[in-house]
Amino acid sequence: MNELIISYRVEFKKIKNSFAIWLVVLGAAFIPFFFLLNIIYQWKDYLPHAGVNPWNEYFRKGFNGVHFFFLPLLIVLLIALLLNIEHKSNTWKHIFVLPISKTKIFFSKYLILISLILMFYTLMLIFFLSGGLLLSLWKSEFNFLIFKPTYFYHSVESGIGSFMVKSFISVLGLMAIHFWLSFRLKNLFLNIGIGLAGAVIAVSMFIGHWESIIYLPYASPLLMCNFIPDAHRYLSDFLINSLICFVIIFILSYIDFTRIFKG
Amino acid sequence: MKNANELIIETQNLEFCFNSKQKILRNINLRVDKGSIYGFLGPNGAGKTTTIRVLLGLLSDPENSVQLFGMKLRRNRSEIFTRIGSLIEQPSLYEHLSGYDNLDITRAIRKVSKKRVPEVLELVKLSNAAKKKVSTYSLGMKQRLGLAIALLAEPDLLILDEPVNGLDPNGIVEIRDLLTRINKESGTTIFLSSHLLSEIEKIVTHIGIINMGELLYQGTISELRELKAYKSELSIETNDNQRALEVLGQKYQVSRIANDLIITCESKENVAQIIHDLVVNNIDVYKAVIVNNDLEQLFLGMTNNYVVK
Structure with a gap:
């Protein structure tokens, strides 16, 4: 356990000065910032009706912008950059001759990736909330200061926390696929290209109303657009599929990394 | 008591191939004595780096023919790597980080005291450049930093693949002196490869000559000098x-x-x-x-x- 913590800290040190950390910060700010600009530009269209909590609609539209195309690509790019540090520096051969097991290396890399994604979600939420507050400071009719961001305080099913958890689950499948691809493929652009192709196929299936879209890991984030929670289950079918994909690919990539992959 | 003639590296009929048709290494029987400086010589493409990669488990050894410190690598990976410092081909360095940070990464994993970092920086004469990003380093500086990383944990065995590559003549002499000193003062066994005999002739005690995947000669440098008189x-x-x-x-x-x-x-x-x-x-x-x-x-x-x- 101690070695895993050391390895995790080392992974954090490696991303110092790298673009991966900037991608998390800038990526988290990107949609909230442009959404805010759009609201400022067309503010009359966004004014809520009297007595209506503005946060619900604000979050719905904002997160639609995040989940449609942007989130899968950001995750793909983040993983590619994170693991490309080792390819670019030619350091796999160095890591694999250090007195630390491959299992710990694998898990510490996964942990750093999940930490960065959680950091992305946290920052994005902070930016969205700040955007709402700024709008109300600018024009009080937006009512963001009168109402609370109710997504936080409603039932577990519709709470913003629950929504974020589901959004995170929606990216797990493609995260596992690209984690595997990223340590196997040295070519950063090929890696990103595969992610881009996956996202384009997902959008095409979405527009074409394909029912089988729920099986495509690249489409899971897209299906979070205008998300309505399942009345009977906590996780919808596409989220369960993303989770299953994650578990299977995670196990396979672990076996590959620890037994076959030589760097 | 440790045996003076203990073999630190031993391979038995080591073979390696990328595909079943062409063997890259054939019947390599390396014997590297404790405390020796073993020069592994061969022209480019002879199989030096491949041998080193197999020794370190970076290429597969299905026959399990490698023994380091008398132990099979596959079953004793962590224990063996605690005792080895290595530099394979060009140094593995994070160019977006400083020289100090690069050392600190390996230091943390090897659980070495923080005091050791400035010591090895001094040893390879990089103290003044420690805080600079590695991307600004010259090839020779990178090579020296790679060597510092290999020396960090004061290993019992140093495996160095072409360690003087990219160094100027002064740098080559400095590294030679450094390796000789480490060998004498700490008893570190050094296994270093080169394609130029003249580069390592002055410091090695033993020599192995490899060509086209076969070990042509193995013995002490004095035996080789005797052999030279015969021919x-x-x-x-x-x-x-x-x-x-x-x-x-x-x-x-x-x-x-x-x-x-x-x-x-x-x-x-x-x-x-x-x-x-x-x-x-x-x-x-x-x-x-x-x-x-x-x-x-x-x-x-x-x-x-x-x-x-």
Whole structure:
């Protein structure tokens, strides 16, 4: 356990000065910032009706912008950059001759990736909330200061926390696929290209109303657009599929990394 | 008590192939003694780096033919790697980080004291550049930082693949001195590869010569020097070269170049016999010089399919 913590800290040190950390910060700010600009530009269209909590609609539209195309690509790019540090520096051969097991290396890399994604979600939420507050400071009719961001305080099913958890689950499948691809493929652009192709196929299936879209890991984030929670289950079918994909690919990539992959 | 002749690296009929058709390494039987500086020589593409990669488990060894510190690598990975420092091909460095941070990453995993970082930086003369990003380093500085990383945990075995690559002549001398000092002061066994004998001839105690995936020679440097005497050419000048040619031509391969006779010697004893034969036949010997027999020539001879039994 101690070695895993050391390895995790080392992974954090490696991303110092790298673009991966900037991608998390800038990526988290990107949609909230442009959404805010759009609201400022067309503010009359966004004014809520009297007595209506503005946060619900604000979050719905904002997160639609995040989940449609942007989130899968950001995750793909983040993983590619994170693991490309080792390819670019030619350091796999160095890591694999250090007195630390491959299992710990694998898990510490996964942990750093999940930490960065959680950091992305946290920052994005902070930016969205700040955007709402700024709008109300600018024009009080937006009512963001009168109402609370109710997504936080409603039932577990519709709470913003629950929504974020589901959004995170929606990216797990493609995260596992690209984690595997990223340590196997040295070519950063090929890696990103595969992610881009996956996202384009997902959008095409979405527009074409394909029912089988729920099986495509690249489409899971897209299906979070205008998300309505399942009345009977906590996780919808596409989220369960993303989770299953994650578990299977995670196990396979672990076996590959620890037994076959030589760097 | 530790055995002085303990083998630190041992391979038994090591073979490696990327596909089943072409073997990259064939029957490599390395024997690296404790405390030795073993020079692993061979031209580019001979199989040096592949051997090193197999030794370190970076390429598969299905026959499990590698033993390090008397232990099989597959089952004792962590224990073995605690005792090894390595530098394989070009140094593995995070260029977006400083030299210090690069060392600190390895230090943390190897659980070495923080005090050791400035020590190794001083050792490789990089203290002044420690805080600079590695991307600003010259090739020689990167090589030295790679060496510092390998030395960080004061390993029992250093495996260095072409460690003086990219260094200027002063840098080469400094690294040679450093390696000799580490070997003498700490008893560190050093296994280093090179494609130039002249680069490492002065520091190695043992030599292994590999070409086209086969180990052509393995032994101490003094044994190699003896071997060189067996395969040399003797240049002599006498008061009567014509008669000398007649006397020696029956037993040896003799050619005449200007005022000298060039005789191919098979052994050190041949040299004494030649002189003796000339003296017995009342031929005065003005000059007798061994030519074309430096180690480099021998190395080149071997690697040009000059197989020495």
